[in-house]
Amino acid sequence: MSERPIAFVGARLIDPESGYDGPGSLVTAGGLIADAVHGDGPPALNDDFRVVDCGGALLAPGLIDLRVKTGEPGAEPKETLESAARAAAAGGVTTVVVQPDTDPVIDDPSVVDFILRRARDIGLVHVYPAGAATKGLEGRAMAEIGLMAEAGCVYVTDVDAPIVDSRLMRRLLAYAGGLGILVAHRPADPWLMDGATATEGEFAARLGLIAGPAAAETIMLERDIALAALTGAPLLVDQVSTAGALASLARAKALGLPILATASINHLSFNELDIGDYRTFCKLIPPLRSEEDRLALIDALASGVVDIVVSAHAPAPPEDKRLPYDEAAPGSVGLETLLPALLTLWHEKRIPLARLIGAVTLAPAKAIGLAAGRLAKGAPADLVLVDIDAPRLIDAAALTSRSRNSAFDGRRLQGEVRMTIVDGRVAYELGVPKT
């Protein structure tokens, strides 16, 4: 399929690999970046090109989101791979990694294959599955990690459920590490968090919510760090969210352990008070933390203790959310708000732009071994063109995602995606309905 090449002129290019942030233009050809020209000079063009005058808008590598839940297979009314792909494209996300907590669970190469085939058929954005770390996500026996990796899963994880058995976790790290496969693990002590839907503190106590202490995260993370040191295997710490755990993480990284960490955009943007009058859209896993934790997380992202930002996209239909807080399903959709929420952190002057963009492009690309995430000649033409100043009032009802449970509903953010390019093709264009 030969697509008309595109020339972006008059853009502000930001390339996390070279560190370039300045005026420039970029041309695509054959699904790749044919050239990225720094400076004001126009690139060499001919009539074949579709020329996009960026007017100073930001042109960055397309976002790579390592933590996206859909409902396919098994719970399609929540979200299908197609609706998730459309939401991703609308949000400037060009690669999504879907989580294995589907029905059936992605713990078998045939399900990996199914996801990849569906993604090919949809063809809108890149979709890769993460495989289950343990069979059935039950935390008892290793899944067929090697076979799933050969079939195309990009890392393994038990998603929200912590792997309690330390011996199993050790073997998992050693085994997967030996095969060159990354293990992701969300650190949470399951006993301290038993039944918890909020972070322990004055606020949760007043609301009468069952809460778990922030230390539950540190306790499990310290174990994981010790096991990473024991095995020498790489570990992806999933959604670190507390100041205590960040201190542990910083120590482990200072020792040179091969540990990467993600933070969710939700925990960078909200604190426990956003639960307010029992807002179920703010019921998340891990639960929202204190403002001190949120600020520590922002600092950790700025300093590089946190490497990657994820949307933690978790669709839930109204029947699962319009319930009392204790009974409601956890999670917030996030594919369409990830970029504007990140840009809002930049507008608030909390983190440099290049650092923010790197955390959703180059860093995740490197973590799972993709060639994307860069604006270099020969790299995949996965791009997002975004007006970084455009004010947005997020209206959950207007989201593309099949479920509209957005924690950002009613929030004012800044940044609007004008165009999303995947493999040199237009996956989304503002104001242009997708046929």
Place this chain on the structure above:
Amino acid sequence: MEIKAPVAPGADEVRRRTFPFPRRHFLSIADLDPPQAVELLDLAEGFVSLNRERAKKLDLLKGRTLINLFFEASTRTQSSFELAGKRLGADVVNMSPRASSVTKGETLIDTATTLNAMQPDILVIRHEASGAASLLSQKVSCSVVNAGDGRHEHPSQALLDALSMRRAFGHVDGLTVAICGDILHSRVARSNVALLTMLGARVRLVGPPTLLPIGVERWGIEVCGDLKSGLAGADVVMMLRLQSERMQGAFVPSSREYFHLWGLDRAKLAAAAKGVKVMHPGPMNRGVEIDSDIADDPAISLIQDQVEMGVAVRMAILASLAARLDNR
């Protein structure tokens, strides 16, 4: 010939005192400011004397429909709201989820909107989830009264407790009130802390550290880790039930040890102020948090008064909410 219903003495007085409730819903003590809380207690006082007459009925809620929607089993609160509604002339319907379609998978909101379509005026709800009453209030057009939501609030209980204290001591401000036991799981404790501090009482929370909410030291009250010093100088001792049904895992080693350390008996009560009164929101676990000897001693126990005040306070709440509806 027209048969006139007998008018209870004091009815006019009660009618005169009835004031429109400040909000459409009564979900939390925070819905009241101090003068409004006192006004409600004054109004309830009028209903206490009325309730002791032979003819107890008034027509303040005549023509109005009250639905009791109780997702958790309740004897005293439900019958108390039912009697309160009936004595004010409302039509009262009791809904219990076991007998309804909630067990067939219908959600709380579906049930509420269904009931709402039947045009009730007041919906009284009890639910095991914190925030359930608040959620409901956002989805219905009638008034919602929170009769207990999970571990969050039980505002009418706090009002009846305050009324019982005021009648026993003549005032609430300046009283030292020790609330003892399972504070963590108690909505009664949360509502009482809010109301009693609002009314000027000194509140002290007493219980094992595992049953005290995290951050409780920042509630602007005293916190005490052992019963004896917690009871020292207390005018009122409010014992709370050990709520095993809400517990995730064990918080104390055994009920025997709990009673030994935290249960109220005469020996421990000796540390309290002279003339101390003992309260319990019920249902009691005799021999776990309170000795029968104390619970049944009319000289010190206000437990029966609490039940009586419950009806009066709920009449005051309903009358006040209805007065607001009448004003619309």
